[in-house]
Amino acid sequence: MKHEHIQEIDSYVPIPENYKDAILLMQSDFYRCYARKLSLFEMYFKTFFEPSLKFLFWFRLSQVDGWLKIIAKYRRRHYAFKYGIMNPSSTKIGYGFFIGHPFGIIINHTAVIGNNVNVSQFLSIGSNEIRAAFVGDNVYIGPHCSLVEDVVVGHDSTIGAGAVVVKNIPPSSVAVGAPARAIHSDLQPGKYILRRWPVTVH
Numbered sequence: 001m002k003h004e005h006i007q008e009i010d011s012y013v014p015i016p017e018n019y020k021d022a023i024l025l026m027q028s029d030f031y032r033c034y035a036r037k038l039s040l041f042e043m044y045f046k047t048f049f050e051p052s053l054k055f056l057f058w059f060r061l062s063q064v065d066g067w068l069k070i071i072a073k074y075r076r077r078h079y080a081f082k083y084g085i086m087n088p089s090s091t092k093i094g095y096g097f098f099i100g101h102p103f104g105i106i107i108n109h110t111a112v113i114g115n116n117v118n119v120s121q122f123l124s125i126g127s128n129e130i131r132a133a134f135v136g137d138n139v140y141i142g143p144h145c146s147l148v149e150d151v152v153v154g155h156d157s158t159i160g161a162g163a164v165v166v167k168n169i170p171p172s173s174v175a176v177g178a179p180a181r182a183i184h185s186d187l188q189p190g191k192y193i194l195r196r197w198p199v200t201v202h
Contacts, residue, residue, distance in 0.1 A: 003201050004092070008152050009136035011114040012201040013094045019068070022060045028095035028197040029056045032116070035195045052099035055079045055087075062089040093117075094137070096197035101143070108132035111147075114139065114155065116196045123147075136171065137199075138190040156189035 001021045003012040016022045023040055030038050030046065030053060038046070047054040058079060061072035073089060080086060085099070086106040094115035099105065101121035107113070111125045111132035120143040125133050133147040136155035147153065147165045154171030164178035172189035173182040 006092075006112050006114070006134060008134040009112070009114055009155065011094065011137050011155070012199070013092050013112060013114065015092070016060070016063050019061070019064055019066055022064045025063075025095060026057060026060045029053065029060070029097050031197050032096045032098040032195050051079075051083050052102035055083060055085050055102055056097065056099065059087065059089065095199050111135070115199045116193050117141070118193060120145070120161075133165070138193045138196070140190075140192040156193075158185075158187060158192065 001024065002015040002017055004015055005012050014025060016025055026043055027037050030043050033053065043057060047057050058072050058075040061068055062076040076089060083102045084104045085102055088109040090109045091107055091111055093113045096116040097113065098118045100118060104122040105119060107125045108127050110127060113135045114137040116138050117135055118140045120141060122144045123141060125147040127149050129149055131150050133150060134152045136153055138156045139153055141159045142161035144162045145159050151165050152168040153159065153165065154169055154173060156172045157169050158174045159165060159180065160174065160176035162178065163176055163180040165175065165180045169175045169182055174185040174187050175182050
């Protein structure tokens with residue numbers, strides 16, 4: 001597995017180069033639900049019951065050039081329209097991506113999402129200019145949130161429901177409001193990021 005260091009969030013994001021890499025990324029996504037490493041057969045079976053995992057299964061496969069690419073891209077596109085998850089294959093997403101409720105999620109292809117990140121329904125990560133947001137490791141993004149342009153959300157942060165993020169959010173922060181601002185909170189950093197995939201970069 002190749003890893004790219006993203007300076008803005010100081011994170012190493014995986015770049016799959018073959019189907020072995022894609023399966024490992026799938027296993028990290030499914031781990032966030034089941035807290036164990038599943039086989040390819042087990043993961044495929046689980047897709048019949050979990051819409052978010054069904055999308056992620058084909059999304060990860062569609063990121064790799066190979067004999068399955070056309071089928072994987074078609075299936076990813078099919079479920080993208082079915083569930084309203086507009087997340088292109090070229091989007092850089094780290095290990096352990098968790099979609100809480102797979103409806104109304106739009107992620108620009110220039111966005112970068114770190115490892116063990118949770119997203120919720122009706123999320124928009126977009127840009128009308130050069131590039132979209134950078135989201136650090138262990139970040140929770142609540143429902144009905146918007147991340148505008150190339151903002152940086154620091155690691156272990158929590159973005160509250162309905163927040164509109166137009167400025168950078170420091171690491172280990174809780175951000176709420178429109179426009180979003182970091183507030184003091186007793187919330188433990190990364191509290192809502194459960195069953196984290198252990199990230200090891202060699």
